Amino acid sequence: MPLVSSLMLYLSLPLIVWTLWSGEDPAQRWVLAPLLGLLALGQWFTWQRWLTLSRWLLIPTALVTLGILASFMLSESWVATSTWQGWLDHLPGGLTLYQVRPSPLALAALFTLMLNLLLLSRLGLGSPALLLLVAGCTALLSARSLLPAPPHASALIGAPPALLAALGLLWGGQLARLVAPLLRYWQRILPPLAIAGTIMLAVLFGWQQQRQNDNDRLFTQIANDGDRIATLLATETDAHLKAMRRFASFWDMLGQIPTRSEWERQAKRYYEDFGYFRDIAFIDRDGKVIRVYPLRGNQSLLGINLYRSQLEANAVLDRPLVYGIEGQTGIIDFLQGGRGVISYLPVRDIVDGELLGAVGMVVSVDNLLRSLLRQTHSRDRAIMVLDHQQVYFHGGPLANLSKWRYQRPVRMGADTLTLSVQPDLDLLLRQRDRVPEITLVFGLVLAYLVYMVLYVYRRLAQQHRLASQANDSLRHEIAQRERLQSEIEWLARHDELTQLPNRRQLMNWLDEHQKMLPLALMICDLDHFKRINDHFGHLTGDRYLATVAACCRDKIEAAGGIFARYGGEEFVACMPRCDRQQAKRLAESLRQALAASELVQPDGQPVTLSIGVSVTSGGPLQREALFQAADESLYRAKQNGRDRVEMDGLVL
Incomplete structure (x- = not known):
């Protein structure tokens, strides 16, 4: 051997x-x-x-x-x-x-x-x-x-x-x-x-x-990046098309070809909102460009007849100028340089329906995709938009790339292209x-x-079994401690009787939703609750409070808000993005729901609810002022006979 x-x-x-x-x-x-x-x-x-x-x-x-x-x-x-x-x-x-x-x-x-x-x-x-x-x-x-x-x-x-x-x-x-x-x-x-x-x-x-x-996880991660870019592209395309439809409808209502000052004043807003626009032009029915914004870099377009200068887009141009419907090119070369997509929207007199011309929205592919990539982590990925003939866009590294890539179809105007995401090798090694x-x-x-x-x-086999049992016991103890810790954390944020969020959780919720204006605050108080406790006892009073919580909580949370116990017989409801009319209707529904709950006073009358409402629509949120306004509204409800909803008189 x-x-x-x-x-x-x-x-x-x-x-x-x-x-x-x-x-x-x-x-x-x-x-x-x-x-x-x-x-x-x-x-x-x-x-x-x-x-x-x-x-x-x-x-x-x-x-x-x-x-x-x-x-x-x-x-x-x-x-x-x-x-x-x-x-x-x-x-x-x-x-x-x-x-x-x-x-x-x-x-x-x-x-x-x-x-x-x-x-x-x-x-x-x-x-x-x-x-x-x-x-x-x-x-x-x-x-x-x-x-x-x-x-x-x-x-x-x-x-x-x-x-x-x-x-x-x-x-x-x-x-x-x-x-x-x-x-x-x-x-x-x-x-x-x-x-x-x-x-x-x-x-x-x-x-x-x-x-x-x-x-497969890495591929899925790259695929998700590609899907996100494709979704952003579709969303952004839909957004600027909707905006330009509103822009075109403005000239429909004007009923005449815009003057230069009118055009610049209106087009400037849309051009600045969408930083990837190359220009926005107005074309008369003969296909001649008579207005363009911005003039800088696009001065040469004025007076050009698009039917003669962009022959490949004549069929698209006929759609708004002849048939009065929207038209959109695929990716074409711009007259002033660069490539992208042009969307044409008809402009007609809203009174007699006569076609006045068309609005041309020129979107640069490079600018659009680069603006989208700034919203994603794409520095370690080669992002390409291509078809079987050429690459229209490339962003990210050029070398040291993996041998595989993720591809999916995307729409760019009238063209269906391929979006390709290819990670570089350093990214794969890091991830x-x-x-x-x-x-x-x-x-x-x-x-x-x-x-x-x-x-x-x-003999170590037996010791190993003992160690395994100790590990199981430790895991069981850890699980028990985690369960107790979860219960403690829940009790710190909720009222045990009504299962509602408490004041601390309410304040945290307000801090998290303070920018979701208008924000409505309701302070709800059970009328004559002391009589209920004195007559029926505290156990019945607790049952009444739990019933109020059950009646009101679902309605508030269905509206996207929070219903919390503020203290004693007082409850507080907060709704984001809720104006005064909505808040009024919601408060009335709470009052009516309690009236239908079959809870009665010692004298046999139904238990009623007084509600004070305050709404703030301007920022930043002034929490103390909001509560003070709602409290004053509740005081007026009590003074005016209870069982009613009172709105604050201020616009906070």
Whole structure:
């Protein structure tokens, strides 16, 4: 067997050298080939019994390998991808982290072979388990190298075939040296090795699935970015079309061709609202541009006959000027330079229906899309709008992009184009989940430790069960504490009797909704509640309060507001974006709902509700003044006979 192991070692060396010399493999060969070469040299030193020299060589090499493997697991907040890339920038060749970093499977196999040599391939130190782990990692790495790449890969997934063969030869050499003791003690080794192998297979399968799920997550994230951009584009297009319809309807009502001053005064507002407009023009029925805003940069358009200058848009121009309906081009070249979409809206005399001309809205594709991209995190993504012939827009990085992209159709005027979102490699490296690689490394360590536990320390199984029970008890205690904490937090914000929000929650709600004006505040007070308590008792009084809360809460919350207990028999309702008329109607509905609740006074009369209402429509919100106005309205309701709604007399 020593002869076979030596032969395998010597066969691996030409493969390592050839990989470096050929220059056809990926850039990761500059990392894998030196590591494999040092491993082969350390393996030869070990077999020659030069143990000190072998350790001096293998320990630093193993630490370097472990450091590269750690780059897959360390959080981005600990060591950023830019930091790893900065270290690479000091090396010649202009290599990137994505290109040069080998697969974690290759690094795990290399490190495990080095560890086996440092442990002198002893059975009692887990050499069979270590070689089994190397076999599993190498087999999966080979399969990933030979099979087609997954559609949304976020890192290199394979290794050069020659280096895979060299790795297999080095593994075979170490296994050949272990055949004799394995045959002698196979009955002792096989059961723990089978269990460790099962764990290893589960870990490798779990890592593969987690990595694929993470790749799909990254793709979904990019797809969501693309969908958001497409949604923003559709929303913005619809918004400026609606605005321009209002603009055109203004000239319909005017009933004449606008003068220059009228045109500039009205067009300026819309031009400033939508910063991506190239210009807004008025075209007479002959297709001649007679008004344009802004004049700067568009002076040359005045007097141009569009039927002669933009032949490709004649059919679109006929729609407003001949048929009196809206028309929209696809992406065309503008007469004054640039590209975009032109929408034509007819203008007709609203009295006799005579066509006066058309409003032309010229939207720059570049300006529109750049304004939308400013609302998204698109600096690490290449955003393109294209068709099968050309690219109409490109935003973001031009190089170092992934091999996959997300595409979806979008409408640009009359054209259906493709929106493409392609992430750059640095983004993928930053956004990659570290959990799959942590699962892989710690899972392999677990398989090795299970082998060691079953082979040497079988008593640890019982201690492990005790530790597991302690963990379950701790989780149960934590769950109980979390439940109690949730109850305490709920009680701090709600009234226990009525289940309504309390004053603290009400004030927090007001702070959160203070900009949603107009805001209505109602203070509701049960009439003659002291008589109810005195006559029926406090238990009945509590039941009355709970009934009031149930009657009123649904109506207020259905209107988007909050109904809270303010104290005693007083309740407060707040509604955002509620004007005085709405507040009046809602308050009356509360009063009527309570009257129909069959609650009675000691004298048999129905229980009634007095409500004071105040509404504020201007900001900032003055909470004290709002409450004071509502309280004064409630006082007037009491003074005027109760069972009524009183509005404040001020506009806050």
